[in-house]
Amino acid sequence: MKNLSNQPCLIARGLALVGDAWTMLIMRDAHAGLTRFDDFRKSLGIAPTMLTGRLSSLTEEGLLEKRRYSERPPRDEYVLTEAGRDFLPVLFAIGAWGRKHRGGGEVTRFFDAETGTEIDPITIDRATGAPIGTRPIRIAEPGCAASPPDQQG
Template sequence: MTDDENNLGTCPVDRGLMRVGDRWSILILRDIERGLTRYDQMRTSLGIAPNILARRLSALAEAGLIEKRRYSSRPPRDEYLLTEAGRDFLPILAAIGAWGAKYNGTGALTRQIDVETGKAIRPVVVDANTGAPIGSRPLEFEYPG
């Protein structure tokens, strides 16, 4: 266990943020979801410095959110794909996008469209036990020990 993992304590928010990282990491996950799986595609889309992109891709792979797969041996080229953990982050990504559009959106914004209905999705985070939207009912924190 690394020092960072030892210092995480019991907070799942802190543990999650340690894995997802920062703005660049979240935008990389967004691009991979959009089908931009190759280094050059992500670099062009994000306008990110090569050293930062390489570090973020490595960290996301180490955290288990993406995996690197070779698609060409000559020249050697890799693509990056979401793992199960990465795909499980997609609803969070959609919720962040909805929050950003509501509170920081101006002008035309990218929307996610349900292929079957042709309508824009409206992400809501709900409690699986009750079906109630998170934030609509009082919650308390239970600490271990």
């Protein structure tokens, strides 16, 4: 498989870093306030070696920052960076898709901590205000100028 991180497609580049379930769940837990290795391990039931690898990747790629919270014994925590905080809408978009297409039975629900209302995310295009998925898309390869619909050949 080609190295996705070198692809011109930004979706491919993003998936190169966060394209597996463990990484996504670590990011979910980080947004829920978990910062310590043992807390991630207990929450996820993930093997320590796998967790170490995922945390290292997330740190190297700038989604998490490793901070020392104890010198004796040496212990680190993992806190969200700006890039990591910006990942929350991605998680909620996946969750909204899961609710629609994989829901049923008991599911985890997410609430706004200030208002107490359940979060019901939508993803919209900033330029048009239209919800993503309600209008056709076109993909322009690098070097191809995107043209308005009336100029497409």
